[in-house]
Amino acid sequence: MPELPEVENARQVLEKALDRTITDVDDSDSYVCRPHRPGEIAKALVGGKLVAAHRRGKTMWCETVTADGDPGPHLGVHLGMGGRVRITGPGGAREGELAGGLPKKSAEEKQKDEWDRVTVSFDDGGSFRLFDKRRLGRVRLEPDLDALGPDAAEISRDDFRARVGRGTAPIKARLLDQSVLSGVGNLLADETLWQAKVDPHRPSGTFSEPELDELRRVLRKATRAAIKHGGVHTGEVIPHRQRDVACPRCGAPMERGTVGTRTTWWCSAEQA
């Protein structure tokens, strides 16, 4: 679920976990905490604090300090396909809603405790948890950011031209490649290409510089709007990713197919 806008939302919530002394870490889920052994993350963090929460693309990480106030390891957090950040306050009281996922379908959305895959407990009785039904999220020490391209919301015009405007794969696949630029997921890619009236199948190397500049402008606009409104599902075309639905702009049928291994929707008239 989480793409760049949801992760930015989650990062802001994660800031509520800063500057609280860590008393315990449950890192016993060795799949979510791979490649660490159980206890390894706990040993590195207990006694210290998280002091800053950063994000690049869909990856978050916290700076930490040790009990002595020296710089500690970075704590990487990735929400995967459906993870969310959950923060509790002193005494364990809930602090706001889960951050980073879909809007609630119903008021009584299930939140089983066993779906808290990693828990960082603080001396005030509160905690930070990675809530993730599917366990495709990750928590790890010293996450490697080298393989990530520039953040999709920050990438410069020249960088975008050079990184996106090459190769023979479909433009959609290029936008989804986190090493090219980071943060674009399946829905944000569809939204951006629809807004820009670009065929998702078109090879990325065939775009002119003005076309790339326009694509970047639309991507940044769609990304900012999604952050502001609470997620990619608030896009203009995303609600129209259904069978027998017309393009909300021109009325032509929306078409469905697979591009770059992912389910893709596009306007049969404007994005052909």
Next chain:
DNA sequence: ACTCGTGTTAGCTG
């Protein structure tokens, strides 16, 4: 019962 999926990545191929 069975298929799908808003993400990542190891491994294969040309």
Next chain:
DNA sequence: TCAGCTAACACGAG
């Protein structure tokens, strides 16, 4: 070596 593609991952939802 690299760009591009596929399967696998885990498990709930429809």
